[in-house]
Amino acid sequence: MARLVQKMAKKERGDDRVTKATSKHLSKSSRAYLNRQFNDPYVLRAKEEGYRSRAAFKLLEIQEKYHVLDDVDVVVDLGCAPGSWCQVVQSIRPKVKIIGMDLLETDPLEGCVFLQNDFSSDEGLDELMAHLPKDTAIDVVMSDLAANTMGHRETDGLRTQALVELAAIFARENLKIGGHFVTKMFMHGGEKAFALDLQKVFEKVHFLKPSSSRKDSREIFLVAKGYLGEAKKGR
Numbered sequence: 001m002a003r004l005v006q007k008m009a010k011k012e013r014g015d016d017r018v019t020k021a022t023s024k025h026l027s028k029s030s031r032a033y034l035n036r037q038f039n040d041p042y043v044l045r046a047k048e049e050g051y052r053s054r055a056a057f058k059l060l061e062i063q064e065k066y067h068v069l070d071d072v073d074v075v076v077d078l079g080c081a082p083g084s085w086c087q088v089v090q091s092i093r094p095k096v097k098i099i100g101m102d103l104l105e106t107d108p109l110e111g112c113v114f115l116q117n118d119f120s121s122d123e124g125l126d127e128l129m130a131h132l133p134k135d136t137a138i139d140v141v142m143s144d145l146a147a148n149t150m151g152h153r154e155t156d157g158l159r160t161q162a163l164v165e166l167a168a169i170f171a172r173e174n175l176k177i178g179g180h181f182v183t184k185m186f187m188h189g190g191e192k193a194f195a196l197d198l199q200k201v202f203e204k205v206h207f208l209k210p211s212s213s214r215k216d217s218r219e220i221f222l223v224a225k226g227y228l229g230e231a232k233k234g235r
């Protein structure tokens with residue numbers, strides 16, 4: 001693959017940045033993906049700033065606007081690989097304890113416990129629960145979970161939404177009072193109802209489309225701040 005990429009690389013402006021994928025050996029969609037990666041300013045910035053992926057900038061924007069990572073001690077990161085959200089959390093709170101789970105292996109990061117498992121399975125959930133600290137409640141549950149796509153937009157959206165719903169249940173069962181829940185969603189028509197449900201048990205619920213989120217993606221982020229406990233709102 002590396003040789004293929006080298007072959008198709010065209011160098012511009014005297015630097016070694018690859019800006020166009022031209023190989024005939026690539027499928028149209030692979031070529032489009034690579035071209036997008038080569039020319040994406042957030043991909044370049046992530047490399048320059050040492051983040052494992054461009055996803056870091058989405059969480060940085062969420063933090064800048066909503067301060068969900070101020071004063072956190074324990075964070076659960078669902079869909080954590082390759083680990084850039086964890087890097088962001090650590091850059092803000094170096095001594096934070098992070099428990100992350102992903103289907104994929106996540107390269108180690110000091111201070112993080114990475115579990116390779118399916119969050120939607122009983123076994124995955126049991127493993128996650130077993131690694132939660134016994135004496136400290138969770139300050140933030142964040143989910144960037146995205147189901148592997150099958151190429152059917154509606155089905156893909158619904159599969160990710162199923163993961164989002166599970167993440168919300170996990171957050172409601174495990175967050176400390178005052179904790180926050182951050183999740184990626186794909187707009188599918190049900191996001192308002194989902195937010196209304198969360199509004200019953202969080203102080204504030206916001207939607208955000210970070211500027212680092214691709215314009216042509218239906219991805220948005222929901223930020224639920226200040227967990228109140230179940231059915232506590234309107235006391």
Ligand SMILES: C[S@@+](CC[C@H](N)C(=O)[O-])C[C@H]1O[C@@H](n2cnc3c(N)ncnc32)[C@H](O)[C@@H]1O
Nearest residue numbers: 055079081082083084085102103118119144146
């Ligand atoms: C967009 S990536 C996360 C990027 C990450 N936030 C970061 O900053 O590096 C979404 C991740 O969700 C994971 N994922 C999808 N379904 C999952 C599941 N059922 N259990 C655990 N992880 C899952 C994928 O493997 C993928 O790594």
